[in-house]
Amino acid sequence: MNDLLKFMTCGSVDDGKSTLIGHMLYDAKLLYTDQEKTLWQDSKVKNAEGHMDYSLLLDGLVAEREQGITIDVAYRFFSTQHRSFIVADTPGHEQYTRNMAVGASFADLAIILVDATRGILPQTRRHVRICALMGIEHFVLALNKMDLVDYAKERYDSISQDAIQMMKSHDVQSWQVIPVSATQGDNVTHWSVNMPWYESESLLSYLEKVSTLEQRTNRSFSMPVQRVSRPHQYYRGLQGQVAGSAIKISDEIMVLPGQEKARIKTIHRGSTLVEIAEEGHFVSIQLDRELDVSRGCVLASSEDLACTDMFTASILWMDEQELIPGRNYLLKIGTKTLTAYIMSIRHRMDINTGELVSTDSLAKNELGQCDVAVSEPMVFERFANNKALGSLILMDRISNMTSACGVIDDVLTRSSHVVWQEMEITRDMRARQKNQVPVTIWFTGLSGSGKSTLANALEKRLVSLGRHTMILDGDNIRHGLNRNLGFGETDRVENIRRVAEVAKLMNDAGLVVLASFISPYERDRELAREILGEHFLEIYLSTSLEECQRRDVKGLYAKAKRGEIPGFTGISGPYEKPSHPDLEIDTGQCSVEEAIDRIEKLMDDVLMTHNGSVYQVEE
Template structure:
């Protein structure tokens, strides 16, 4: 009879003794091979069990766990995949990764210190990631003279926290990882404790989950080995499927039936949750990686706007309005956090106002996607409810999000079909829509050059409009300051206005510092292909400081003006602009002529 497989995560604060405790568990359970034991022996002949998981040289040098260390082991009752996760706040992202697949969690607390901020943060994350069964290991009881009162006080504090976080099942065990007390064997020094040991709890805790839901399978790969076969490969996230079952392909909403269930061992008459299979369909439908095959009678939802719980995992702050790659299963789209509803203080569970998020912050946010995705709330499905945010410049995973629900406006606000489109409006004006985006430092000459280009185009009979960054801040963006978050929102709004004007068939000139490459890239992508021209008005800092027509650089250098681009706020130079203007070598009139010549065939 197959034994249950348990995915186990250990977590807690730095120096709570996770590596020692889990090393002791494996050692005393007989799960460490003899050759490894020999490598762990100290000069005195004792076994340093804590080093079982510190595989990185940096970990051994610093005495902390950095990466997630996975270990497979077995007992008479169960099989385990154990993940020892970092306790240091800098590596919280690794802990989130491990928690996303865990069935149970062991949360360690140093009996001398009680609940620490990182203990609370990890417990928040454990609850967020859907782990409900927790063993609280109150460690280092030997350093507290095996005090029952100390143990019970910590256990009561943690149960109060667990109740706030929705952790429904908490078992507290007093242990000493160093001596092995209540890890595998019962402790003679704590006769007052009558509950299970750590190993007993792991072997007997109930793993029954929620009732199996309807069939869902995210498509990971379109299997097309030859012209005669087309199948859709993936792992079944929930439910059971059989040949002949009606299914819906989402997000398109088209329906068909299952033809075959194909595996390396042959066709199956049935497949269920957790199996990886290739499904063929009775009809030829357009199905791609990232689509979801689902029970036609109970399909999941499709939406493009959500409320999510977000863990921010990057050193650089989250800036609402900035475009990130959003990955849900195998589906990938672009999206933005549009609103931070509140940040959660992990020590008090208080909801705090926030305009940005810093490393390890946990918050409730609104997420807007550029295309709809198939989803279920994370509380229903980890596979269809968990997503990540990826920085488009560095490809670094910067956030982990859990979908709570779709926003009503996702279903209520729909695109209205219009009979007259951008092509008709542009034809009426006898021109092609175009967005000329002038970027550069303050004082580089952007507005002057853009104004000259606008005058030339107007004189030539072109229909134009100039959106100047300073002018826009007097009206549409008068509520925004100059923090990084405000700058991102400033450019997002200008981009949307420019896009609407281009849809009207206009040639739009935008003059704005737009200091961040991510937002300039976002602006390009919001326009139709070929309709965005990035013009870099390139002037060295020393040149624009000498000009300083508005006296802004002088104020910034004197500390009278904060967040000024080029002084105490960064400017990310365009790497490959469509047009580069050497503002130190050319007069504004010469720059205008160069731009007109470069664009003559595009009007």
């Protein structure tokens, strides 16, 4: 048996969750006298009668104590003669679902509070769903407030009956219903005489005995490489934590991606040389030959682990900013961080009812199943098979927030999606034929800032120099290719994605593309940059709003001010200035000639360093 149990508690304030744990600590004499003294004092402040309020032991933040709610996870520690425990006390409100998920990713077992007077509620199902999603395999349903239903066996039986269905639907094998009263202390640490019909153990005894050793068998060795240690030329240690089964000296392993094989030469745990490394051990492994291994690679013993660049995952969205397909994020899995695109949201799952709903976005605390593509092939596994290679987080590139967490449901192998056709005529060859470096010049700025004017003038200049060019313009594209797109957020992202993909094809064809789009959002332009890669030059036209309004070539500002165009950039919609444009031009301050001179110089400077020879045309 494991001598440490990490468990979490889920339930809302009214369920008496904090009270249950507080009472357990108190009854089991696990409080220090100064903690007990503080508890008494705080209880007196909280209620005039001076009843002991056990929940005050857990809610630690000022805001929580003032509002009487749990906002974030609190960790508590205690040990009995049999076991050490870490409790993650998590908030139950739907608006703090992400904080519950934090606790669930940490725990081996979840105690779900159920109010005996109310039975299994939508929130109960939500709690079980989130816990099961995050990989918890052991559950206790603490049926609380039994004192308020006269300790009735019938109540216990009927709720237990409902629980069977719920647990089955989440494929939970290990669970127990325990009738308790958190305020009175029945069945908390000692079996209660008030419920003689309950023949099993008290909550604390159950927690002391339950086995959480993982049931899964036949799990092969794997280890994501965390760090490569190279103190001197004779030692190259691959450091990481072992997942799956043990590995020993001279075993053969494979390095993924890459699939090169080697044998284990030495294993260090700290400064100690060992023969064998088991699950959970942190180690430094030396291989018997020099392979190209860096952080993010995975050492594995199984031949079955395959690399892929697409998978389907259940994603719990945690960011204020909604998830919209087409966006890209940084994805961290194991020790690897790479770019991920959310290709589509298959459906959203109602976290209370489990109902599947079709959707084109996910808001904070919503759960959905998504198809995800990543920038390079990596080892991905189903979470049910391998937690280390099947759990992930998504990080926002701009805010750096952890936007989501997720678990992989299915890995899409290469054969199941379109294989990129290797073309014999390369982009490079087409470019050489035209004697130029294909590039996309992206003009962004307010309406009337001079994007189209500069694009047209620049094109004339380039063509006169013998270049091959093409203009993509917001209006033109919207009349044709993107005719079916509106101006809502989802459509806007799709608009930019299509434009960037078209620009990329044109670059592949060897053309210099001049794209002029207001593109007011930083993340949309980042998406274009991501798609187009290094040959993307962002020109920010910083012409002032006053100047643009003065020009008002198309009469749009006048309309917008009359409220006829909702969400018009600069008037009723935001414009996010580029944080690192390749060039900034204020057309209110310089002539068209000066402006295109500067752009041409930028193209020379940047592109020459990329690929000198091609752009040097003998004229």
